[in-house]
Amino acid sequence: xxxxxxxxxxxxxxxxxxxxxxxxxxxxxxxxxxxxxxxxxxxxxxxxxxxxxxxxxxxxxxxxxxxxxxxxxxxxxxxxxxxxxxxxxxxxxxxxxxxxxxxxxxxxxxxxxxxxxxxxxxxxxxxxxxxxxxxxxxxxxxxxxxxxxxxxxxxxxxxxxxxxxxxxxxxxxxxxxxxxxxxxxxxxxxxxxxxxxxxxxxxxxxxxxxxxxxxxxxxxxxxxxxxxxxxxxxxxxxxxxxxxxxxxxxxxxxxxxxxxxxxxxxxxxxxxxxxxxxxxxxxxxxxxxxxxxxxxxxxxxxxxxxxxxxxxxxxxxxxxxxxxxxxxxxxxxxxxxxxxxxxxxxxxxxxxxxxxxxxxxxxxxxxxxxxxxxxxxxxxxxxxxxxxxxxxxxxxxxxxxxxxxxxxxxxxxxxxxxxxxxxxxxxxxxxxxxxxxx
Ligand SMILES: [Zn+2]
Numbered sequence: 182x183x184x185x186x187x188x189x190x191x192x193x194x195x196x197x198x199x200x201x202x203x204x205x206x207x208x209x210x211x212x213x214x215x216x217x218x219x220x221x222x223x224x225x226x227x228x229x230x231x232x233x234x235x236x237x238x239x240x241x242x243x244x245x246x247x248x249x250x251x252x253x254x255x256x257x258x259x260x261x262x263x264x265x266x267x268x269x270x271x272x273x274x275x276x277x278x279x280x281x282x283x284x285x286x287x288x289x290x291x292x293x294x295x296x297x298x299x300x301x302x303x304x305x306x307x308x309x310x311x312x313x314x315x316x317x318x319x320x321x322x323x324x325x326x327x328x329x330x331x332x333x334x335x336x337x338x339x340x341x342x343x344x345x346x347x348x349x350x351x352x353x354x355x356x357x358x359x360x361x362x363x364x365x366x367x368x369x370x371x372x373x374x375x376x377x378x379x380x381x382x383x384x385x386x387x388x389x390x391x392x393x394x395x396x397x398x399x400x401x402x403x404x405x406x407x408x409x410x411x412x413x414x415x416x417x418x419x420x421x422x423x424x425x426x427x428x429x430x431x432x433x434x435x436x437x438x439x440x441x442x443x444x445x446x447x448x449x450x451x452x453x454x455x456x457x458x459x460x461x462x463x464x465x466x467x468x469x470x471x472x473x474x475x476x477x478x479x480x481x482x483x484x485x486x487x488x489x490x491x492x493x494x495x496x497x498x499x500x501x502x503x504x505x506x507x508x509x510x511x512x513x514x515x516x517x518x519x520x521x522x523x524x525x526x527x528x529x530x531x532x533x534x535x536x537x538x539x540x541x542x543x544x545x546x547x548x549x550x551x552x553x554x555x556x557x558x559x560x561x562x563x564x565x566x567x568x569x570x571x572x573x574x575x576x577x578x579x580x581x582x583x584x585x586x587x588x589x590x591x592x593x594x595x596x597x598x599x600x601x602x603x604x605x606x607x608x609x610x611x612x613x614x615x616x617x618x619x
Contacts, residue, residue, distance in 0.1 A: 190556065190559035190560060190562075190563055190569070191295065192295070192318075193555060193556060193559055193571075194556055194559075195292075195294075195295055195317070195318065196318050197553055197556065198290070198292060199292075199311060199314055199315060199318055201290075202274050202290050202292075202309050202311060203308070203309065203311055205274075205276070205278040205288055205308070205309055206278060206279050206307060206308060207248075207276055207277060207278060207279060207285070207306070207307040207308070208244075208277070208279045208283070208285055208307075209242060209244070209245040209248070209307060210245065210249075210305055210306055210307050211245050211248040211249050211252065211276050211277055211305065211307070212252075212274070212275075212276035212277075212278070212305070212306055212307060212308060212309050213249070213252045213253065213256060213273075213274070213275050213276050213303070213304070213305050214272070214273070214274050214302070214303070214304045214305075214306070214309045214310040214311075215230075215256060215260070215272065215273040215274075215275075215302070215303050215304075216270065216272045216298055216300045216301060216302040216303075216313060217260070217263075217266045217270055217271050217272070217273075217298070217301060218266065218270045218297075218298045218299060218300060218301045219266050219267070219268060219269060219270045219297055219298065220266075221266050221270070221301055222265075223260060223261075223263055223264065223265060223266070226260055227257060227260060227261065229303065230253055230256060230257050230260065230303075231257070233253055233303065233305075234250060234253045234254065234257070237249045237250050237253060238250065248276065248277040248285070249305065251277070251287070252275045252276045252277070252287075255275050255287070255289060256273055256275045259273055259275070259289065259291060260273065267293050268297075269293060269294050269295070269296060269297045269298060270293075270294065270297060270298035271291060271292070271293050271294075271298075272291070272292045272293075272294065272298065272313070272314060273289075273290070273291055273292075274288070274289070274290040274291075274292070274309045275287075275288070275289045275290075276288060276309070290309075292314065294313075294314055294317055295317055296317045298313060299313075300313045322339075322340075322341065322399045323338060323339070323340055323394065323397050323398055323399060324338065324339040324398065324399050324400055324401065324402055324453070325337075325338060325339075325387070325390070325391045325394070325398050325400070325401035325402070325423075325426070326338060326339055326344065326401075326402050326442045326445055326446065327383075327387055327401060327402070327403045327404070328403075328404050328405050328410075328434055328436065328437045328438075328441035328442055328444075328445055329383055329403075329405045329409060329410060329413060329437055330405045330406055330407060330409045330410075330437050331352060331354045331376050331379065331409055332351060332352055332354065332437065333349070333350070333351050333352065333437040333438065334348075334349070334350050334352075334379075334382075334383045334386065334437065335348070335349045335437055335438050335439060335441055335442055336348045336349075336386055336387060336390050336391075337439075337442045339402070339446055344439075344442050344443055344446055346439045346442055347390055348386050348390060349438065349439075350382065350383070350386065352375070352376075352379040352382075353375060353379075354372055354375040354376045354379050355372050355375070380412075380413050380416070380418045381418060383413065383418060384413075384418035384419050384420070387401075387419055387420075387423060388419070388420045388423065391423050391426075392420060392422070392423065395422055395423065395426070398426055399453075400426045400427070400428045400453075400456070401423060401426045401427045401428065402427075402428055402432060402445055402446070402449045403427050403428075403431050403432070404431060404432035404433065404434040404441065404444075404445040404448070404449075405431075405433075405434060405437055405441070406433065406434065406435055406436075406437070410431050411431060414427060414431060428449070428452065428453075428456070432445055432448045432449055433448070434448060457573075458573070458575060458576050461570075461572050461573060461576055461578065461579055462576050462577075462578045462579075464498070464500065464570060464572070464592070465500070465572065465576075465578035465579065465581065465582060466578065467592065468480050468482070468500065468582075468590050468592060471592065471593075476596070477596040478596060479497075479592055479593040479594075479595070479596055480590065480591065480592060480593060481495075481496070481590065481591045481593060481597070482586040482587075482589065482590040482591070483586055483587050483589065483590075484524060484554075484587050484589050487499070487558070487589045487590065487591050488558075489597070490591050490593055490597055491558065491561045491562060491565060491567070491591070492561070493597055494565040494566075495591075495593045495594055495595055495597050496562060496565060496567040496591040496592075496593060496594070497567060497568070497591070497592045497593055497594045498567065498568050498569070498570055498591065498592040499558060499559075499562045499567050499568070499569045499570070499589075499591050500570050500572055500582060500589070500590045500591060500592070501555055501558070501559075501569065501570070501571055501572065501588065501589060502571075502572050502574060502579065502582045502583040502588035502589070503571045503572065503573050503574065504574045504583045504588060505554070505555055505583065505587075505588030505589065506526060506527045507524050507525060507526055507527065507553075507554040507555070507588075508524065508525060508526075508527055508530050508551050508552060508553055508554055509522070509523075509524050509551070509552045509553070509554045509557050510522070510523045510524065510525055510530055510533055510548060510550070510551045511548075511549045511550040511551075512533060512534075512536070512546040512547065512548060512549060513546065513547050513549040514538035514540060514541060514543060514545070514546055514547075515543075515545050515546075515547060516538060516541050516543035516545070517538060517540050517541040517543070519538065519540040519541070520549065521538070521539055521540070521546065524554050530548070530551055531548075533546065533548060534546060534547060534548050558589070567591075
C-alpha cells in the first residue's frame with residue numbers, strides 16, 4: 182500500500198533534515214548534540230548545561246572556547262523554551278559549522294523525532310551525533326509473524342529488522358502415536374477435535390493481535406514444521422481480512438517458539454524484498470500502460486506534467502524516485518525585479534546565481550528561495566488527498582522512472598488533456614522547470 186502523502190512527507194522531511202544536520206562539520210570540537218528523552222525534567226537539563234558552560238571556560242583555544250560557550254548559551258535559551266519535553270522527546274544540535282577555509286557560521290536544529298527517544302545524552306564533537314535519529318529514518322515495515330504446529334503456536338511482529346515475540350501457547354493435543362488397540366478410532370476423533378479447538382484458539386490469538394493493525398501490516402508470514410500450517414490456512418481459521426494478508430507460499434521452519442519466529446524471518450527475507458520490488462514494478466507497469474494509451478490515459482510523467490496534474494488535483498498516486506535530489510529555486514533579477522522559477526539538482530543550485538534574466542537579459546540573478554522539490558510535491562499531494570509512493574532504483578522499472586521520466590510520474594484519477602509530445606520528451610523532462618543553464 183502506498184503511504185498517505187502526509188505520512189510520506191513527514192518521513193521524507195525528517196530524512197532530509199537528518200542529512201542536512203549530518204553534513205555540518207565543526208572546525209574543532211564545538212558542535213553540541215543534546216538528546217532529551219520524554220520523561221526528563223527540564224530543570225535537570227538546565228543544571229547540567231550550566232555546569233558544562235562553567236567547564237567550557239577552561240577550553241584552551243580562544244576560538245573554540247568562544248564557540249562552545251556561545252553554543253551552550255544558545256542551547257540553554259532553546260531548552261528553557263520547553264516546559265517539559267514533547268511526547269517523543271527532543272534533540273538539539275547547536276554549534277558553529279565550518280564554511281570555507283577558516284570561517285564558521287552558527288547553526289541550530291531542533292528535531293522532534295517520529296518515535297520516542299530513549300536516550301538522554303550530551304555530546305560535544307566536531308560532528309553532530311545522529312545515531313539515535315538515524316535509526317528512525319526509515320519507518321520500519323510491520324509484518325505479522327506466526328509459527329505453529331499441533332503442539333504450539335507463537336505470534337509476533339517483525340518491525341524493520343527487529344523480531345518482537347508477542348504471544349505463545351502450547352496445546353494439550355495428545356500425540357497421534359499415543360495409543361493403539363480398539364479405542365484407536367475414538368482416540369483419533371478425540372485428538373482431531375482437540376486439534377480443531379487449538380486451531381480455533383490460534384486463529385483467535387492471531388485476530389486479537391493482528392486485526393487492530395491490519396491497515397499498517399504489510400502482510401503475515403505463516404510458517405511451521407510439516408503440513409499443519411497449510412491445513413490451518415486452508416480451513417480458514419483466520420479472519421478473512423487477515424487471510425488475504427498471508428504471504429504465499431507458507432514457510433517451512435523447524436521450531437514453533439521464539440526461535441521459530443527468527444527462523445521464519447530468515448527464510449522470508451528474500452521473498453519480502455522480492456514482494457516490495459514486485460509491487461514497485463507493478464505500479465510502473467501500470468503507469469506505462471496508461472502512458473501508451475493514445476488518449477485519455479491516466480498517467481502523467483516528467484516534472485512539468487506532474488506539477489500540472491497536482492495543481493489540477495488530478496493525481497491519485499504520486500510516484501517519486503528515491504534517487505531524485507532536486508531543489509525548487511526562485512531567482513530574482515536585480516535589474517528588473519522579476520522572478521524566475523527553476524528546478525535544479527541539489528549540487529547545481531549555487532550555479533544558478535549570477536545567471537542571465539530571461540525577462541530583461543541582464544546577468545546577476547540572485548537566489549531568493551530554494552526548497553526541496555520532493556518535499557514541495559509531497560505537500561501538494563497531501564493537500565489534494567493524493568497518496569505517494571517512493572520507488573527504489575533497484576528494479577529496471579525504478580531505474581526507468583528516474584532516468585526516462587526525471588524521477589517523477591503520477592497515476593491520475595481522471596485523464597487530463599494531453600499535449601502532443603515529441604518522442605524525445607521523456608529523456609528531457611524540460612519546460613520552464615529545466616535545469617539547463619539560463
Ligand atoms: Zn531582469
